[in-house]
Amino acid sequence: MRGWGGRQQPGASTRVRGAAAEDMALAHLLRAGLRLIERNYRTPGRGGGEIDLVMRAPDGTLVFVEVRARASAAHGGAAASVGAVKQRRIVLAAHHYLLRFGAPPRCRFDVVAIEGTHIDWLPAAFDAG
Template sequence: MPLLNWKRKVTTRQSGAAAEDVALAHLQSAGLSLVTRNYRTPGRGGGEIDLIMRAPDGTLVFVEVRARRNTDQGGAAASVGATKQRRIVLAAQHYLMRLTAPPPCRFDVVAIDGGQISWLPGAFDAG
C-alpha cells in the first residue's frame, strides 16, 4: 500500500501535511520524539522547519520533509537545494536563540518518493 494517496485530488498543503505525518511516524518508530511541528520564523520570506525532533541522545534534529510522486527530476531529496538549506539553517538559528543552552543539533531530510521513504540523518550542515 502506498504511503501517500497520489490519485485523490488534494492541495499542496494537504499533501505536505500527509507527507509530514508519514515522516513523523517513521522518525518516532526510530526513537525520536516530536518537539514541534511547522516552526515558522516571523516576517515575509522567513523560513520554516517541518519537524523539530529530539533524538534519544538529546540531539535536536531539524527535519525537512519532501515528497515526490516519482524520481523523474532527481527525486525528493534532490529538491533540498542550497537555498532551501540556507532558509532551514536560518530558521533553526532563530529557534535556538530561545534556548539558554542549545543542545547538539543536526539537519535531516526525510524523502518520500512514491511509496518509498528514505531518512537521511545529517543530510546537510549549517556551514
C-alpha cells in the same frame, strides 16, 4: 491529482499532500525512537524559513527535519530538491529557534525524502556551515 503511490486524490491541495507526507515522515521517525518537539515552526516576517519537524533524538540531539515528497524519483527525486537556498532558509529558522535556549543543544539537519510509498531518512543531510 495523483497522490502517493499513484492513487488519485481528487481535489487534494499541495498543503494537504504536504501534511500527509509530514505525517508519514513523523510516524517513521517516531518508530525510530525520535520524539516530536514542534511541527511547522516558522520564523516571523517575510523571507524567513520554516522547519517541518523539530525532533529530539534519543541521545539528546535536537533534529531539524525537512520533509520532501515526490510521486517518483524522476527529475532528481525528493532529496535532490533540498537545494542550497532551501538549506539556508532552514538554517536561518533553526538559528531563530535556538534563541530560546541559554546553551543550545547539539543539533543536526535531516531530510526525509518520500518517493511514492518509499521513505528515505537522511540523518545529517546537510550542515549549518
